[in-house]
Amino acid sequence: MPTRHQPATFPRLDRVSEEPVSLRDRRRAQTEREVGEVALALFEAHGIDATTVDEIARQAGISPRTFFRYFPTKERAALVPHRDLEDRVAAMVDALSPDRPVLPQLEEIWVEVLTAFDDGRSEAGEQVLRVRRLMRTEPSLRLAAASLDEERTLVLVAHLRDLLGDLDDLRARVLVETAAAAVRVALDAWAEAVETGGEVDLVATYARCRDLQHDPQRAART
Template identity: 55%
Template sequence: MTDVTTAPEPLGLRERRRLQTEREIALAALALFEERGVDGTTVDDIAAAAGISGRTFFRYFGSKELAAYVPDVEIDLGIAARIEALSADRPLVPQVEALWRAVVEGLGRDEARSVLLRVRRLSLAEPSVRMAGLHRDEQRTDALVQHLLALYGPEREVEVRLVVEVSLACLRVALDTWAVAADRGREVDLVATYDTCMASLHTLTRG
């Protein structure tokens, strides 16, 4: 019989705790980067601000630049659940579009919007942060593509990669449009902007 005091935690709870710790470290890093710049901040500085060791820092981030990208626990867990729920029995395009739409819906919270804008401003000001973000996005995109290929089959690789890349481009356009408007003091509905981007894409592809 398993001792309930030593039974493993559910994966969802472990992942939530991991993401929360990652978020706390990243928020500390973001604040230091804003105050001192990336070059003026060390991993030890970030670790001290987050109350962890430098060794622990590298359990969560491969570099200090990657720590600028603050995870959102609820959004990240929601995306993971949606990816796991993807099914080869349903059309590919609507499922991928719904995945990114869930992201923009999650960014509707004031705190999420505020952090995203801070990260975006930092990435525009710091080339090393921007490059780290591009590499991070490439890795995550490739992971999603591999997951979809396992569902739909390798013979659909071109289609899968095209759907993922094009839909991601729409997401980026929506986020950039919203962020630029926010920096200029204008309110833009992010979800509506994403829907407009997708509608424009469908119009273009229909010729």
């Protein structure tokens, strides 16, 4: 077990299963990703308001009724990459050590996840970048992402509390939200830079966001 001064060893992302266990769940996850890709491509081409559920369903080869078995709204369909991202983080939380402060460990998990994005060159990074770029011009997608974040935060808070035992809901939520807030700001800065033709080192941007979080006086001077 890591000591208080040693970083925790988290499972590598390529060793964290992204697929549910049962065949039925694997098929469902695959369908969700396929429909999500269709929705995202249509939103990018035509905008969310001009894209209907019927059109998404038709291009995905399913009925509108089937679509709503998978997603409550058309915006949620485009957020499959975000959901998968947060599922990866949740899976890695199991490796947290009770002998170290929780926040640095959550931040280490996010560093590993963001590093795997390879600044948009990996498949997962490209998918998340596409969603974040679209969120810049589509308020309904940003609202849907906020709703999804809230749901996933509650799940992760409960998981942390059960895993570590000595955390109450308030402390667990503050820790999860603190780590996630820096991630959201870094992802937005990344998307903005790409959208305007610039380049941003995502991991370095996240590190700067964390530094500003931990030093409010420095943030006020910046």
